[in-house]
Amino acid sequence: FHLRKGEKTMKKNEMMNVTNNTALSNSELNTKVESIRKAVELGITSTWVQAKAYFDIVSDELYDDDFENLADFASYMGVSKALISQYTKAWEYYDNNTGLFEFDRLTVGKTYILSTLKEKALEFKNWCISNNRDLYSMSDAGLKKTIKEWKEENEAVEVEATEETEAVEQETEAVEQEEIIRIEYNGNIYDIPATVLEQYKVEK
Numbered sequence: 001f002h003l004r005k006g007e008k009t010m011k012k013n014e015m016m017n018v019t020n021n022t023a024l025s026n027s028e029l030n031t032k033v034e035s036i037r038k039a040v041e042l043g044i045t046s047t048w049v050q051a052k053a054y055f056d057i058v059s060d061e062l063y064d065d066d067f068e069n070l071a072d073f074a075s076y077m078g079v080s081k082a083l084i085s086q087y088t089k090a091w092e093y094y095d096n097n098t099g100l101f102e103f104d105r106l107t108v109g110k111t112y113i114l115s116t117l118k119e120k121a122l123e124f125k126n127w128c129i130s131n132n133r134d135l136y137s138m139s140d141a142g143l144k145k146t147i148k149e150w151k152e153e154n155e156a157v158e159v160e161a162t163e164e165t166e167a168v169e170q171e172t173e174a175v176e177q178e179e180i181i182r183i184e185y186n187g188n189i190y191d192i193p194a195t196v197l198e199q200y201k202v203e204k
Contacts, residue, residue, distance in 0.1 A: 029062040036077070047108045048091075054084050055091040086112045101125065105136040113143050124150055 024030045032053045039046035039053070057063055063073035074081040090108045093115035100121060103111060114135075117124055127150050128135050135143060 024066050026062055026065040028060075029057060029066065032057050032062060033077070047087075048094075051087040051091040051094075051108045054087040055095075058084065058088045089115055097121070102136065107140075109140050110135075110138075110143055113140060113147070117147070127153075 024033065036050050036053045039049040042049075057073075058070065063070060067073040067076065070084065071081050074084050077084075087108060090112040094103050094111055101111075101114065106114070114121055114124075124147065125135070127133075128146070133146055135146065138146060
């Protein structure tokens with residue numbers, strides 16, 4: 001068990017949990033925890049409510065009055081610190097990218113996965129459309145697999161483009177480094193690459 005901030009001991013019957021939050025000293029935290037409790041009872045359809053509540057709690061550090069740190073608050077809620085992080089990151093991503101995806105068709109879990117793509121999310125979305133992949137109907141595992149496939153295809157294209165660029169650069173560098181011979185012909189002066197002179201057997 002984890003202790004609340006400033007406490008050295010705590011009796012078993014004083015331990016907090018998500019269904020009994022009346023002893024929290026921060027009233028705003030109390031309200032958020034209650035909204036999470038109700039959302040948990042409603043099930044998967046209300047995970048966005050939980051995400052918003054956790055985001056508010058973490059961003060405003062509402063847990064600070066009652067707990068030593070976020071890990072203690074997570075323990076009190078009966079979840080992991082990592083899960084709270086996923087909830088908060090998913091909500092933040094939704095809040096900052098409302099026009100990018102149809103978030104009402106995405107779970108919190110899928111939104112968190114998409115948030116890891118950062119600025120390449122639109123590129124991935126367009127790739128899905130071009131390849132007839134419905135990311136909204138995918139499971140979390142299916143979405144991860146599709147992202148992996150997209151990344152592998154992208155990496156192959158990038159390698160090919162890099163090789164072509166390097167070939168052009170090498171060719172350009174070779175031309176730039178080639179010896180230029182100045183010749184006079186019919187009273188005119190010409191600067192001609194040495195290989196051309198060699199090819200046509202032109203006398204220097």
